[in-house]
Amino acid sequence: MNETSGIPQEHLLGKYTVLERIGTGGMAEVYKGRHEKLGRDVAIKVMHTSLAGDAQFTARFEREARLSASLRHRGIVQVFDFDKQGDRLFLIMEYVNGGTLKQRLETLRAEGRYMPLKEISRIFQQVANALDYAHDQGMLHRDLKPANILLDQSGEAYITDFGIARLLESEEITRTGSILGTPDYMSPEQCEGKTLTFTSDIYSLGVILFEMLTNRVPFDADSPLATLQKQVHAPVPSLTDTRNDLPTSLDVLLRKALAKEPETRFDTAEELADEFSRLAVSVGDSNPPAARKSTPAPVKPSNNMSYGWIVAAVLIILALGAGGFWLWKLRQTSAASAARCVSVETCERNARALATADRPLLAIESYLKAVSLVPADQQTVNAQLPCDLGDAYARINKKPEARLAFRECIAWTHDEAGLAGLRQYAQKRIKELK
Ligand SMILES: Nc1ncnc2c1ncn2[C@@H]1O[C@H](COP(=O)(O)OP(=O)(O)OP(=O)(O)O)[C@@H](O)[C@H]1O
Ligand SMILES: [Mg+2]
Numbered sequence: 232m233n234e235t236s237g238i239p240q241e242h243l244l245g246k247y248t249v250l251e252r253i254g255t256g257g258m259a260e261v262y263k264g265r266h267e268k269l270g271r272d273v274a275i276k277v278m279h280t281s282l283a284g285d286a287q288f289t290a291r292f293e294r295e296a297r298l299s300a301s302l303r304h305r306g307i308v309q310v311f312d313f314d315k316q317g318d319r320l321f322l323i324m325e326y327v328n329g330g331t332l333k334q335r336l337e338t339l340r341a342e343g344r345y346m347p348l349k350e351i352s353r354i355f356q357q358v359a360n361a362l363d364y365a366h367d368q369g370m371l372h373r374d375l376k377p378a379n380i381l382l383d384q385s386g387e388a389y390i391t392d393f394g395i396a397r398l399l400e401s402e403e404i405t406r407t408g409s410i411l412g413t414p415d416y417m418s419p420e421q422c423e424g425k426t427l428t429f430t431s432d433i434y435s436l437g438v439i440l441f442e443m444l445t446n447r448v449p450f451d452a453d454s455p456l457a458t459l460q461k462q463v464h465a466p467v468p469s470l471t472d473t474r475n476d477l478p479t480s481l482d483v484l485l486r487k488a489l490a491k492e493p494e495t496r497f498d499t500a501e502e503l504a505d506e507f508s509r510l511a512v513s514v515g516d517s518n519p520p521a522a523r524k525s526t527p528a529p530v531k532p533s534n535n536m537s538y539g540w541i542v543a544a545v546l547i548i549l550a551l552g553a554g555g556f557w558l559w560k561l562r563q564t565s566a567a568s569a570a571r572c573v574s575v576e577t578c579e580r581n582a583r584a585l586a587t588a589d590r591p592l593l594a595i596e597s598y599l600k601a602v603s604l605v606p607a608d609q610q611t612v613n614a615q616l617p618c619d620l621g622d623a624y625a626r627i628n629k630k631p632e633a634r635l636a637f638r639e640c641i642a643w644t645h646d647e648a649g650l651a652g653l654r655q656y657a658q659k660r661i662k663e664l665k
Contacts (some may be wrong), residue, residue: 291398330381433503
């Protein structure tokens with residue numbers, strides 16, 4: 232789901248000249264731009280054309296842009312304007328020139344260092360302050376994560392993308408309970424598609440704090456679904472699992488921020504930030520230990536949760552709620568009973584042969600085994616697999632399971648231009664299965 236706008240340099244979007252592209256996310260491309268008359272640099276967020284073509288999406292975009300533009304706080308990226316030009320729907324924002332908190336954490340990880348507690352405390356206070364302001368205005372963020380915290384050259388922090396996650400709510404999703412966001416930072420209630428409260432954002436803030444302290448997220452897993460499950464069920468890991476120079480009082484603090492029950496978390500972000508600063512001062516930064524250097528992480532399609540994954544997560548939750556847990560049970564039991572094959576290739580070959588021989592149940596077993604054997608960094612290469620699994624389910628009329636498998640197929644192909652055909656096929660099949 233990444234149809235790019237590919238806007239050439241010097242192109243005019245409204246009153247703004249497009250300069251270079253700064254980044255790409257699940258929903259949009261971001262460009263540096265310039266308002267010539269005002270001599271002001273701006274960031275232009277251009278929504279993917281596939282989304283901009285949807286009338287409902289456009290209406291929601293305008294509503295959210297208007298709401299975001301009403302937020303005025305020094306810790307929130309100011310939205311100046313929004314417009315539509317042809318099939319390009321775009322948002323004009325304040326340009327922040329120091330990268331994202333995500334990039335800052337990646338650099339530290341690569342250098343084998345932790346962020347100094349003083350810096351964490353400063354950034355965290357700024358973010359908390361801005362978040363409380365937005366909450367006072369009745370705005371939830373819904374997708375707080377380091378990629379949505381921008382830093383300027385002096386290291387001051389700014390939250391961006393308020394309410395943007397809401398744009399992907401479809402009427403159908405809203406009716407059945409919405410679930411949007413990024414699995415690593417999503418609260419348990421968001422994972423389960425329940426109603427969000429202000430403390431859902433505070434939970435995400437707790438995850439960010441955990442990551443700033445340890446260079447890793449608390450509920451890391453190999454797949455988005457496993458992460459969602461951990462968010463809902465797993466206890467908060469102790470910071471001492473990663474570093475031994477932090478007091479246990481910080482564990483207590485994080486357990487409260489990351490409480491599974493929304494009402495037992497901190498009431499406000501500042502309460503959390505103040506408590507953290509108080510505890511951090513007592514530790515000091517005299518000699519922060521060296522962190523483990525990161526090795527290149529396997530490609531995990533979930534961390535920057537694209538539209539494909541968001542939809543996949545929705546379906547996963549719905550399917551789980553509606554008895555789709557069967558799929559996972561079957562996946563586990565089948566892993567044992569289909570143990571005849573031991574590699575992705577042989578399991579896939581078996582599955583194809585069984586499907587051709589009209590043995591769909593056995594074929595499904597083999598497909599599930601094959602899927603379970605695919606390493607996270609080879610999902611794209613094996614993207615055909617979940618699509619074939621979907622076909623096999625459809626053949627025996629297991630529609631929810633088939634839709635779920637096709638959603639996985641979409642997620643596995645989400646950013647690959649060469650796999651667009653397969654993705655379109657999966658999208659078509661999902662429509663047919665409704
Ligand atoms: N106002 C801004 N000023 C400067 N750079 C920005 C601004 N907004 C976004 N960016 C850059 O553009 C990149 C893409 O942003 P975008 O919001 O589209 O994606 P994301 O937040 O990384 O992920 P997703 O939208 O999929 O959740 C960011 O990572 C950041 O580097
Ligand atoms: Mg963003």
